[in-house]
Amino acid sequence: MGLRHLAICAAVALLVAAPATGQQRALTPRQSEAAAAYDKALAEFKSVLAERRRQIDAREPLPNLPGQALYLARVAVISTYKDLTDAMPSRIGRPNKFEIPPAYFDAEIEPLIDEYSRLFDVMEAPPANAQNSATPFKDVVDLATVIARAKGLAPDHAAAAGRISLGLFFAETNGKQNVRNGRSNTYMGSFQTGPSEDRNGHRKWRALKGEIAAINPALAARDDKEEARASGIDRRFNHWTNVRDGLMNAHAEVFREIPGIVKTLPDQIDQMKLFELIQIVPTPTRSALKSGDVLNYRVSSPTIMKHLRNNSIFAFGQADRARTSASFREILGAMWLFNRKFEKAMAKYAEIKPR
Template sequence: MERPRHRPVARMAFALGLLLALPGPGLISATLAQSLTEQQSDAQKAYDDALNRFKQVLAERRNQINSKQPLPNLPGQALYLARVDMISTYKDLTDALPSKIGRPNKFGLPPAYFDADAEPLVDEYSKLFGIMEAPPAGAQDSATPFKDVVELAVAIARAKGLDAADAEAAGRISLGLFFAETNGKQNVGNARSNTYKGSLQTGPSEDRIGRKKWAAIKPAIGRFDPQLIARDDKEEARAGDLDHRFNHWTAVRDGLMNAHAELFPQIPSIVRTLKNPIDQMKFFELIQIVPTPTRSALNSGNLLAYRISDPRIMRYLRNNSIFAFGKADRARTSATFRDIMDAMWLFNKKFERALAEYEALKAKKS
């Protein structure tokens, strides 16, 4: 059958018409440039708006505190969300316009996520949280809060069968937990939660579980460290009917026993896998944040490559400032434990302070 001869001609005419209808190379480039400029402009506006909201929330809370007005329930939540939004929109801005990445900042945050010009705002944020999370009347401080954390952790680790070196690692790691949870402040409240309180930010049920586990291990510790048990008896008597989360000693003791002590026997293998002391602290902080998948990762035999993809767990991580900032990070649907620990940069300064305090304690002891 003979093919119609007009088809190629029609196709050629159509193609020529389409080509003529398209803008020239210069117009295409101009269109793309205009679109990119709009994207950058939108990102700049989003950051400016978020920065202004953060300033407004800070000013509102400061005014309420200074004028002794009653604060709303969970007064830190609005501050926290405004800070997250400020950091998130800045990351979106630097993704759209890398030239906006500025100088290093005193908090050690990646410059792509934080504009150093906003340092005074974060200083005010910390001051406000310090006021809102002040320990309640009657809270029982310790004169040696850092030493307490290390000595309790070392004693627990020794009772779990660790040698001296690995028991010291438990002490160092536990001091990191104290700084991660409260910046090294004793007996604090929580401006974002009505549940978690005290030096290790435990809930009532966690405290009860920790006290029960401590009672079981206490005789073993007494056999090699009667002095520590004498201190414990003194603190128990001092606490009396007080919520044990507001006596620094008992709060740390029960917090460690609740969740972390059961993993102390695995510290030798954890330290072999995670040679960086800050990574070791991050791992135990993840026991605080997402305990079940963290234990699963440890038991998998390939801790750093173990992948989390449960949306609920990813949400818990974001609620604790991990993958929380910027569209790209928040779009992640999974992450390995190496990815997770790398994303815990907001904790780095806290853990560095903990290491410095630990080294100071060691120097004083020696």
């Protein structure tokens, strides 16, 4: 009786295992191709991480734009994983600590992304003459708030400008001041501006400085000190002056639109996303705001779509990359890689917001 029972159990086990084995053998060409592409991308990501770590630890000179190869390898991993889960939904796994949709990211490789971040911290470390602030987050909020007041906003909407701008700081540098850029020789500093953007913002600030001083004399006095302190260096590596000029260059005029924006986008993270799009694709974002129907405003320029993809929007997987156009509602939805950064900004704002 015992032997017969064991034989039955063995037969049942074979029957249960058979579908799984058959399923593995019956992968479609698309599934096999997707699995091979992901394995290849993952191996290449590990290789470039190891190579950059070896170079840093050995104090070897790094190549020009040392972060670009890392960035492209990370994009390839996320892209090929999304293609794999599109072909085989059963490969979608558990949630991950980065809050990336599980269809795009295998939580088992979280340590690789941690190493990716550590390498960028080294490659983007501020230059030796960078001028830090003891209150970097408060500086962003204070500058944005007073600029918004000078642009005519009421106190509650000016406060929204401060909160939104703190989100921009996290979106651009994850809240790190005076950083360089591992993927660009042009954009630098806390708000990642180019030389021409810095000059333009500085010019606009000088024109507004009288109104700023009337609203907040103490902030104007602080500005005088920071301007003198930054004399002789690239102003983008003084946290205060880079935030100030970055906001004046790209965002100050749009602050006037905040009353309408908060009505259209009551979600505060969506508000931050829209202002980040001013940084990424300024012209179509301003056009969308002027259209009166910002969420349904559609972009279809190949150049604009390329800029979006270069900033991790519609960048991952064949289906996303095949898009030739998108509405702002769709763009905001595709900015999920920014969510965690904006959540950090919201938490920091809750700590320092004016009472």
